[in-house]
Amino acid sequence: MNDFIPPAKPIIGDEERAAVDAVLRSGMIAQGPQVKAFEEEFSAALVQGRECVAVNSGTAGLHLGLLAAGIGPGDEVIVPSFTFAATANSVALTGATPVFVDIEPDYFCLDPRAARAAITERTAAILPVHLYGHPYDAPAFESIAAEHGIKLFEDAAQAHGASLQGRSVGTFGQFAMFSLYPTKNMTSGEGGMVSATSEIAHNVRLLRNQGMERQYANELVGFNARMTDIHASIGRVQLTKVGGWTKKRQDNAAYLTRYLSEVDGVTPPPVAPGAVHVYHQYTIRVEQDRDRIVKALREEYNVGSGVYYPIPNHRLASLEKFAPGLDLPETERAAAQVISLPVHPSLSESDLERIVTAVAAVAKAGA
Numbered sequence: 001m002n003d004f005i006p007p008a009k010p011i012i013g014d015e016e017r018a019a020v021d022a023v024l025r026s027g028m029i030a031q032g033p034q035v036k037a038f039e040e041e042f043s044a045a046l047v048q049g050r051e052c053v054a055v056n057s058g059t060a061g062l063h064l065g066l067l068a069a070g071i072g073p074g075d076e077v078i079v080p081s082f083t084f085a086a087t088a089n090s091v092a093l094t095g096a097t098p099v100f101v102d103i104e105p106d107y108f109c110l111d112p113r114a115a116r117a118a119i120t121e122r123t124a125a126i127l128p129v130h131l132y133g134h135p136y137d138a139p140a141f142e143s144i145a146a147e148h149g150i151k152l153f154e155d156a157a158q159a160h161g162a163s164l165q166g167r168s169v170g171t172f173g174q175f176a177m178f179s180l181y182p183t184k185n186m187t188s189g190e191g192g193m194v195s196a197t198s199e200i201a202h203n204v205r206l207l208r209n210q211g212m213e214r215q216y217a218n219e220l221v222g223f224n225a226r227m228t229d230i231h232a233s234i235g236r237v238q239l240t241k242v243g244g245w246t247k248k249r250q251d252n253a254a255y256l257t258r259y260l261s262e263v264d265g266v267t268p269p270p271v272a273p274g275a276v277h278v279y280h281q282y283t284i285r286v287e288q289d290r291d292r293i294v295k296a297l298r299e300e301y302n303v304g305s306g307v308y309y310p311i312p313n314h315r316l317a318s319l320e321k322f323a324p325g326l327d328l329p330e331t332e333r334a335a336a337q338v339i340s341l342p343v344h345p346s347l348s349e350s351d352l353e354r355i356v357t358a359v360a361a362v363a364k365a366g367a
């Protein structure tokens with residue numbers, strides 16, 4: 001059988017190894033000049049110069065961003081249920097209540113109309129996700145937020161470099177979080193980057209370091225969520241490459257869509273007008289038998305794939321208490337139908353051919 005095609009593949013090269021080695025040799029390994037340089041370079045490269053603050057995970061970035069924006073007990077924050085649990089977890093960890101809302105069927109992102117309908121007098125903010133690397137409908141959420149005097153944030157964990165109508169993801173909300181976990185579009189090992197208004201960025205900076213800006217002059221109760229210079233040095237190298245990797249992801253996606261559009265029962269991911277999709281995932285819908293298709297791709301064709309996410313957040317044991325009896329039909333339909341195919345930059349032309357051939361054969365066998 002052919003070699004296994006993995007669903008994701010972090011790329012770590014000689015430059016990253018050399019950068020880590022240089023930091024280790026410097027003797028300064030905790031947060032220092034590498035982190036500062038990484039923040040400035042990330043800001044210039046990806047979020048049009050907005051202030052950036054590096055932390056030790058994407059989840060910490062969301063949690064600190066919410067706290068820095070004043071979210072806490074008594075507040076409701078509207079989130080999608082069709083996302084990674086970190087989105088709602090960070091809301092719950094502030095003491096606020098995550099309010100789960102349905103997605104729109106095209107791009108799998110939070111549905112603005114459903115979000116508007118879920119607003120109460122306790123709603124403090126909306127935290128939609130740029131899921132799979134496709135930007136959410138920012139203009140719609142911006143008008144809802146302005147109309148109701150509530151805040152708008154961004155879970156941009158999967159969307160480094162995505163944009164809508166020329167505006168970069170990471171510049172829409174009062175703050176945005178990018179994850180730097182190894183399977184994301186770029187990595188620092190573990191890590192997160194928050195882009196924010198200067199007031200929120202200032203508070204995130206305090207919260208990540210025990211509430212201190214000046215040593216031992218603690219202004220508020222904070223965490224240790226600092227990124228190390230070791231991790232930042234990896235991130236800085238990856239930042240110089242992520243543009244090329246994104247281009248490769250987009251080319252791979254274009255290839256997959258060209259062939260999969262012809263396959264009955266398979267819907268390739270559409271892209272909204274004016275949107276730049278960075279394909280953290282290339283996610284198709286299949287009308288039936290999703291789990292059989294995933295299994296056959298793996299067992300008969302040695303093609304890896306992923307299901308993100310099989311259980312909506314509002315039905316997880318950890319989060320269901322926030323959503324008793326809630327029914328989110330588009331979320332359930334997506335959770336039953338989605339398959340993410342390999343789209344990462346290491347795929348060869350023959351990998352791509354194998355993927356489309358396998359999907360076409362497996363989809364046909366079930367029809």
Ligand SMILES: *Cc1c(COP(=O)(O)O)cnc(C)c1O
Pocket residue numbers: 057058059060083084086087129155157158179180181191192
């Ligand atoms: C990965 C991810 C996170 C969490 O990021 P970590 O760096 O793993 O903590 C949050 N939200 C979404 C949508 C993610 O994909």
